[in-house]
Ligand code: UDX
Ligand code: UDX
């Protein structure tokens with residue numbers, strides 16, 4: 456019987472996942488621990504540290520009842536039957552595998568804490584995405600560091616498939632829950648124990664049990680295939696612009712083939728988020744480590760295509776605006792990597808803004824959720840590029856960029872608007888009013904294909920949209 460669950464790491468994955476488990480399993484005590492005091496204080500306050508639709512309600516319903524947030528890592532780990540590890544696994548920035556391999560410092564730190572404070576046997580659950588065979592390494596750390604005789608650790612892989620912005624929906628009705636474990640009596644018992652937690656609300660047939668390595672590799676592969684779909688449709692968007700086809704028509708046409716399916720075929724300025732790039736780089740690194748260079752090259756191309764798409768967008772902006780954007784004000788609508796989140800990790804907006812500023816533009820960013828300090832931090836620190844041993848893009852100074860909290864003000868006296876996130880509110884603005892306040896000719900570069908382009912053209916805008924037939928004004 457599972458009585459207590461502890462989750463190490465109160466981030467985008469750990470926080471919402473544990474809140475959902477607590478909500479659905481009132482008889483289980485769930486404690487989320489983190490070394491970051493500010494984060495824990497946030498989870499205990501009215502303003503949660505992450506923005507996620509529906510999350511407030513779930514946390515409020517369970518917090519104080521059977522859901523707790525604490526910085527006392529050792530106490531709660533020691534008391535738990537199941538310990539989820541949901542710490543950050545960034546890409547290494549130095550040493551062997553820099554730019555590709557996962558940095559497992561935090562994971563190993565968590566494992567050492569578990570080993571040192573455990574006085575009873577526990578199930579340890581990998582929740583953060585980790586390279587295949589991490590469970591092996593972690594088990595060694597746990598076994599060699601545990602001082603208590605008779606304490607056993609059973610390691611499971613239970614990858615998370617929630618997407619930001621829809622985390623609560625994804626957790627409430629997951630396509631599947633994947634649990635990987637060892638094919639031994641104790642391994643099978645551990646898988647059963649974790650499955651019984653999810654069985655409180657997930658139908659039995661959606662709980663898939665596999666071996667450890669399959670579960671770990673499935674997570675990387677799922678993200679790599681999703682990213683590949685976007686890079687594939689983005690590559691076709693470039694061809695559409697060159698030939699007069701319309702990428703949305705193409706996407707719709709191919710999506711009706713049930714073997715392809717309609718989802719994840721929106722051409723965009725590029726994919727972002729904490730997972731896609733990191734997981735593919737991880738996959739590439741693993742392939743290289745086992746000598747599968749052709750496989751590594753195949754997946755790496757997905758990232759190169761994504762970089763190309765962002766670069767292509769910047770080049771379109773510059774060439775449309777008479778090959779000079781120096782000193783021109785450009786309004787950027789949306790900085791988050793997708794709508795309904797304040798998260799900016801790997802957002803295409805970082806590369807696009809850098810590209811525009813490198814050509815001398817004055818960028819004014821408006822985003823409904825992203826904190827100003829985050830934007831300054833993202834654009835103000837040098838970017839580490841996987842294939843360059845030293846940071847390639849120099850940090851930009853705070854003065855080169857302004858941030859506005861009003862979309863009208865952001866567009867005032869601007870030469871162009873670049874839509875980089877698909878926030879719903881961007882569709883609702885009075886674009887006649889926006890147009891009247893801008894310098895002419897006024898441009899819109901829709902990096903998400905969400906605006907009504909015909910209407911914008913009627914107003915007088917010159918419109919560029921990803922993968923759409925080019926405006927006559929823009930044809931060479
Ligand atoms: C992803 C996976 O979807 C999720 O299963 C996994 O657990 C974590 O990584 P997330 O990064 O939160 O989730 O968001 P997702 O919806 O997958 O979008 C990723 C990026 O792709 C965003 O920048 C989004 O704008 C972009 N995207 C998505 C497109 O450009 N076109 C699409 O059709 C879909
Ligand atoms: C294909 C398209 O499916 C069809 O829509 C188009 O009109 C013509 O091309 P076809 O070549 O007849 O049809 O067969 P298909 O079933 O698509 O298989 C093509 C190849 O892929 C076969 O060699 C098949 O064995 C292989 N395949 C298919 C796999 O290796 N794995 C799969 O999962 C599916």
Ligand code: ADP
Nearest residue numbers: 464465466467468489490491542543561564565
């Ligand atoms: P994710 O998106 O995978 O949830 P985040 O970076 O949002 O990743 O969250 C990971 C959290 O894990 C951070 O809040 C970090 O402070 C926490 N963390 C990292 N190492 C430890 C550790 N050894 N003990 C407790 N918390 C940790």
